[in-house]
Amino acid sequence: MKIRIIIEPLIDGKKAEVYTVRVFGNEDSEYKIFCNEFSTNYSETISKINRLIIKMAEKHGNRDIYFENEGTNCVYKFKDTGILRLYCIRYGSLAIIVGGGDTKEPWINTYQEKESLDKAVRMLRAIDRYLDDNSIIVDDLHQIINKEIEIDIK
């Protein structure tokens, strides 16, 4: 399934740059949708994630210790978020593209079992494939920022 997306800058910090993904036609990025959906019932977790993102950008870079690989080569989830799952792609310690996510209830064993989680992971995998196919490295990300690109969510 092909969709059009826009990768937009969220934070430009001393140690890392953070980007979000917006599906073309949507007003909000996947990350904003995630935050809005869960900021009422999971306000503490959302606040901690937001603060950590700022700390990564300003001070620590996006270090391995903050993430866990989500069964694929390129997609990671933020660690220690309770039943929330927020996915991203990381480029070394310098850049991170934050996608969306959802809750992963205890009875769900893998992300593939829940459509919203699976879609979030597949979208980021598709972005990573697009960057790979077009030989776009982290230093060249600015070439596609704020521009409409078409990805194939297989």
Place this chain on the structure above:
Amino acid sequence: MTKIYQQWFADMLAKTPLWINRLVDVSSDIAVNIDDTLAAKGMNQKDLAKLLGKKDSQISKWLAGKHNFTLKTIFLIEEVIGIKLIYSRQEAAEIESRHSREVMRRMMHFEPRNTVKYNDERNMISSIKIQATYNKAALSGNQSSAYSQSLQS
């Protein structure tokens, strides 16, 4: 300077309770210190888990950057990896005071080259006297009177 491009995110950050900011700031600093120390010692999280008798997953959670460490956990980690992770206000003040005394001690050791003008012998002697008076008083912890004493010399 950090730039935030999306206003909704800045608004959300502004509404974050201060205690959450402090928790994440300190927790992530501690996590990075532990991670760097382990790397420097050629250890990994598994080794730390073994030393502490914990599961790997527990250590992984501790280092996630948002963990609410207990003091006991921090002190146990300090003990096994051999570095101090946190300081109380009193401890930090003592360290700063020791550092200041060390700086002054080094200044006193090098000061004849830094502060004396050799073109006038009288000036040379009085310059040494002024600096020595300042250093002596500063080392005793009385910096405000040190300055006024040095002016009177």
